[in-house]
Amino acid sequence: MRISALIALSLTLAAAPAFAKTPCGGSFSSFVADLKQEAQARGHDRATVERFFASVRQDAEVLRADRAQGFFQKPFTEFARSLISSNRMQHGQANARKWDSLFTHIEESYGVSRGILLAFWAFETDYGGFQGNTNTRDALVTLAHDCRRPHLFRPQVFDALTLFSRGDLDPERTTGAWAGEVGMVQMLPSDIIENGVDGDGDGHVSLKTSPPDALMSGAKMLRSLGWRAGEPWLQEVQIPASMDWSQSGIDTTMRAARWQQMGVRPRSGSLLAPNLPASLILPQGHKGPAFLAYPNFNVLFEWNQSFTYVLTAAYFATRLEGAPVFDPGNPDPGLGRAQMKQLQRKLAARGHDVGGVDGILGAGTRAAVQAEQARLGLPADAWPTPALLNRL
Structure with missing residues (x-):
């Protein structure tokens, strides 16, 4: 594709x-x-x-x-499903086998996991095809x-x-x-x-x-760019209904073990790095998929600034290394581009820096959404919904 x-x-x-x-x-x-x-x-x-x-x-x-x-930014679930085709998965696994000795050499020399390289190789050029x-x-x-x-x-x-x-x-x-x-x-x-x-x-x-x-x-x-050898980058988790959602987001970090004490649990296996700092990522709010993002995740933004793209590449890398398909949950409906622009105008009118009215859910818009959700007593998970738009 x-x-x-x-x-x-x-x-x-x-x-x-x-x-x-x-x-x-x-x-x-x-x-x-x-x-x-x-x-x-x-x-x-x-x-x-x-x-x-x-x-x-x-x-x-x-x-x-x-x-x-500029393009309409699909929600993570839809975006990931469109990019991670069965063909792309199969070719990734085949290339992992074909170039196994090369990836081993790279991991020993640079500390970068084969899953990450395969994911960017796939998304950037379809493994060199285009x-x-x-x-x-x-x-x-x-x-x-x-x-x-x-x-x-x-x-x-x-x-x-x-x-x-x-x-x-x-x-x-x-x-x-x-x-x-x-x-x-x-x-x-x-x-x-x-x-x-x-x-x-x-x-x-x-x-x-x-x-x-x-x-x-x-x-x-x-x-x-700062990749740390031998450390994970992303892990899917399950979250309790009693979470303080205002602590979610890429800008809030605490030790992974502390997240676990708060009720966050790996969806499969155990915590990959209990002592590393991690952020709780909710790309479609508290009812959707959930991930812990470790420091290496932030390095990927130096390659591409799109949150949805980086999260999808990071997740695909874990899939290529054996992680299960993520649980999509049942997130609240999001906003179309026209609605997102309307929301951004309302947020800007309240003094928030949303980085421009472009209809794209970027970092500035997410932060503003989370602040307004907290002010209005809504779950502060940074996911903009029609309910938030109506309240504003």
């Missing part, structure tokens, strides 16, 4: 501020000439620079994709020229040039996501330079064609 339109770029980019000091806009040819001049000032020889920028063009499709990246067909150089130069976030993309252009000079990127043929990400686990040029690994020993970092290169690079990147 082609899902790259949903996840091609972390939502961090969408929310980033503009930096007026970064050159952008104006004539595209003049902008490219300025890039060439800066590239030479950075130490690249003129012939390499000319070859890299030869035939570069502004890609209108990239700009359209960038402006259309990596995007947008010219990477053109995408990066187009986005650097556009004045929405030039400070993010201009450095990526020069890093792509560095990869070209190393023989690891072909400006005419290398393709990927519309936002310039490349390879089986979709990494930007700067991430490749910082964390790229020649896993197969051929002298190049080939994230598009070499699973060892792609998976080892992804593991190194996660470790650089």
Whole structure:
């Protein structure tokens, strides 16, 4: 299933501020000439620079994709069921067997679990099956020229040039996501330079064609972002009806053993890490699925900022390592996009920072919902419902 339109770029980019000091806009040819001049000032020889920028063009499709990246965020249960197909599960298990020795080496070298890497490999490109067909150089130069976030993309252009000079990127043929990400686990040029690994020993970092290169690079990147070796990331739990729901949410942590003392129980087995800090995650309120999220869970937000996407990837990783299918519970109905916008306007009018009226249940909206639920005497589980909207 082609899902790259949903996840091609972390939502961090969408929310980033503009930096007026970064050159952008104006004539595209003049902008490219300025890039060439800066590239030479950075130490690249003129012939390499000319070859890299030869035939570069502004890609209108990239700009359209960038402006259309907002999407209706499905509830976790629906989103997870749509992404975790039986085919994706079977291919994940087959790849775990096929690359068993590689995953073992990665776990020993970087401490990153195979389930996590398999999950991102699956969701980003269907295990390499669809990596995007947008010219990477053109995408990066187009986005650097556009004045929405030039400070993010201009450095990526020069890093792509560095990869070209190393023989690891072909400006005419290398393709990927519309936002310039490349390879089986979709990494930007700067991430490749910082964390790229020649896993197969051929002298190049080939994230598009070499699973060892792609998976080892992804593991190194996660470790650089703070992944802690040998620690869990997510565990499904059952919760008592008497819980103080206001203590749920990613921003509240306590030792997992303390959650257990409060009546939180693993749905299967025992607590994975009683002494680690953990947060109680209720993606669809207190009547829906429930999870304890350990510190490694937060690292995944450095890969993608969408809460539902990260939770789904983290859960899928546990499934690939043997966890049972989650219990969906019987959550209260959520809100459609129009209702969510109406709710956000009401929350903003009460002084809450919801991060914009976009119809998406982001971190700011969840926090505001939880605060209003507590004020109104409703279960403060951060799940917006028609009942809350009516009360407001």
